[in-house]
Amino acid sequence: MLQAFYNGMSGLFAFSKGLDNVSNNVSNMNTPGYRGSDTFFRSIHGQNGEGYGAGIAGTQVRTTAGEVRQTGNDTNVAINGAGFFVLKSEQDEVFFTRAGQFDVDKDGYLIESVTKHQVQGIDAAGNLFSINIKDQRTLAPTPTTKIEMIGALARSGTSDPSHEVGSIKVFDAAGSEQVLTVSFTLQQVPENSWQVDVKDPDGVLLQTGQIIFGADGTPLAGFNAVNVSLTANGATQQIVLDFGLPGSYNMATQVASGASHTLSAKVVDGSAVAGLSAFSFDEKGVIKFTYTNGEKRDGSQLALADFPDQSELIASAKSVYRAPTNMKPAYGRPGEAQFGDIQGGYLELSNVDLAQEFGDILIIQRGYQASSRVMTVSNEMLEQLYNGTRGG
Structure with missing residues (x-):
């Protein structure tokens, strides 16, 4: 009876953790680039392999892409296919995200607007670097020839x-x-x-x-x-x-x-100093600059990362992910190898499916009620045993 009591309690703890994960998915249903996760339960084995309660085995990130929606903002980008944008923090930590909410900070760095991490580009040799458009804000004058x-x-x-x-x-x-x-x-x-x-x-x-x-x-x-x-x-x-x-x-x-x-x-030619009027991204992730004199120039190219098993990514705050230490990302360019194309002016939304979450809530609720009932019955039996002993 005591074991049944503890088994029921472990069920309560496990289902509570499961509900925590579901509630987190639901609360982020409108968070761009957020990928929901699933909770996996495990049994706690005792002597002779008999089950003694339940626990949480862990969570896994859902790998399906979210809906892509047009925003009208040229600095928003979405990935149509495989890949994650690469970000680097001030502490040189590397993060990955599907949320392409980009902006430019006061120093000219292209940043992810929520985390403020610097967006990484890729050069011809395949090296990563922080994209900076400071030198592209103006065009130097050119004399008429x-x-x-x-x-x-x-x-x-x-x-x-x-x-x-x-x-x-x-x-x-x-x-x-x-x-x-x-x-x-x-x-x-x-x-x-x-x-x-x-x-x-x-x-x-x-x-x-x-x-x-x-x-x-x-x-x-x-x-x-x-x-x-x-x-x-x-x-x-x-x-x-x-x-x-x-x-x-x-x-x-x-x-x-x-x-x-x-x-x-x-x-035929020549121009005064021209300021940057707009910039956007093409399908290859290349920045396209447009200047006040009508001239257009190409800038840096976005870097993408891919992983052998996306479900093993570790979720961090603000819709970014870290790679496990035993899993190395593959870096590349949009539209090449396994990587998807870039859609400028679009954002990928969360991949959370409310129907699935509501179904999980019902299952968790039933499990929690049942575990609670086990504890109640166990308590009543223990109380009856105690009363019977006392009465004798």
């Missing part, structure tokens, strides 16, 4: 034999904007030639050159470009006025007669 002249110059038929293209905005090496004016004056010798004068906003002549067209109206070789030296903010840069390939009609041409000149300028 080329201006394309597109359109036609008319030898006759216009009211003015000269033509001027103004307000040509270029960038110097410091990223400052400079405005140039290019004027064209028809020359009689040699035939079909034009004098090209390039001036700064103050009217200072920067360069004088000559372009010559052939009989077919296309630029001649050796006379289809003018090199301009621009000195600004203490630096000198070379800018090419390109009138097109010799014998080609793709850019500048000359016509025998026309009502007006149509030649205009197209600045």
Whole structure:
């Protein structure tokens, strides 16, 4: 009877622990990246292999993925397939998570927004590193090197034999904007030639050159470009006025007669300092930066980890996991080997199934009631035995 009493008590303890686990699953049903766990019971064997009560054998993490939901936040990412994001704490502890709620801290590190652990990337050699976008927050200025002249110059038929293209905005090496004016004056010798004068906003002549067209109206070789030296903010840069390939009609041409000149300028390159306007992740986990000048650049690539047995992962606080000491993770890139692709702007939700949890609650409740009943009967029998002994 005493053993039955203790057996019932062990059942109460075991089912209480089971309910603790179920309640934890239910409370995290809306936690992104959370993976529920199952409790496993064991018997406590006594002499001759007879069962003497029950205990908890342990818990195992459920390996099924949760539902993926769009968030509209480009820094949220989900894994479509196998793998875990890799995080590193300030103490250099390595954690793993399916919750891709990423953000950028004040030092430019990509972090998981709940734990504040740094998100790990992977380089070409397969080495892990903490992703930092500090150097990608701005783009350095680039000087203009080329201006394309597109359109036609008319030898006759216009009211003015000269033509001027103004307000040509270029960038110097410091990223400052400079405005140039290019004027064209028809020359009689040699035939079909034009004098090209390039001036700064103050009217200072920067360069004088000559372009010559052939009989077919296309630029001649050796006379289809003018090199301009621009000195600004203490630096000198070379800018090419390109009138097109010799014998080609793709850019500048000359016509025998026309009502007006149509030649205009197209600045090919150069930019001021550009700030980061947005960044997102592609399916390979590569960061895609977009800048205020419209330019796009690629950044670091997210690292993923996989395990021989995911159910053996050890749950830690804030929906992250640790690997057991006897299990080494395999690291890789999204979309390669066994690893899944990345879905930018999505989050994986919890994989907790409420129907399953409610079923487990009913089973635990019945077991707890039965164990409690065993204790009650055992107590009554002990009390009856005691009363009978006392009465004799």
